[in-house]
Amino acid sequence: MNNDNNTIYEFDVNLICDFFLNTERQGPGSPEATIKALSFIENLTDKSLIADIGCGTGGQTMVLAQNVSGCITGLDFFPGFIDKFNCNAEELNLQDRVKGIVGSMEKLPFEKESMDLIWSEGAIYNIGFERGLNEWSDFLKTGGYIAVSESSWFTQERPKEISDFWTQCYPEIDTISTKVSQMQKAGYIPVATFILPESCWTDHYYLPLVKTRKMFLDKYAGNRIAEKFVEYSHHEEELYSKYKAFYGYVFYIGKKI
Secondary structure (H helix, E strand, O other): OOOOOOOHHHOOHHHHHHHHOOOOOOOOOOHHHHHHHHOOOOOOOOOOEEEEEOOOOOHHHHHHHOOOOOEEEEEEOOHHHHHHHHHHHHHOOOOOOEEEEEOOOOOOOOOOOOEEEEEEEOOHHHOOHHHHHHHHHHHEEEEEEEEEEEEEEOOOOOOHHHHHHHHHHOOOOEEHHHHHHHHHHOOEEEEEEEEOOOHHHHHHHHHHHHHHHHHHHHHOOOOHHHHHHHHHHHHHHHHHHHHOOOEEEEEEEEEEO
């Protein structure tokens, strides 16, 4: 398959969501990375209000809920994700303080300056890193925290193949230093930054996709669009294996001034 001109945005969003519906995580991450990011956040109590924006099926949200005592609202635009999210919360007996709702990250349904923590793993790119940091700040209390994971360059220079791929997929991808500067400009004190380890991609994301791809192809047997999406998924994995020294996901934790 020639992937030179293919990006994930060419595929129907409902098809993409259906592909990821039965995955624990919809992007690179791990319970350990979630807990590490959480370790930099202070002053959370059972009264704290937390929002997980672009929560997907809630893999990371449930880890948060098992490590903090506040109330968490997960928000995602895809109803199927939220149905699965709320089922997961019930299975873990967290439904009294963890609730998923359907909504848009472009128009958050929260009171201004009401949140103690806004969380978003691998999802802020949907609105854009800078825009998300700026607009979501309105919903944080002064002294509240934001924690997001974002695709970032590790080096100033990188091979053309991977540079072209990411620039086409997500033009806002940039270096860690630039992202930290953007966080400061948006009115946050950068508290911590760390690169997600390779296992967040291989063990916790790509390995589970082996089963997911098979189930998806069985469900959409003969559907060329579905087949192309799986081919795209394979291509993305191959690029990561080839160029992982140059990019990855980075957690950025900031405190609102």
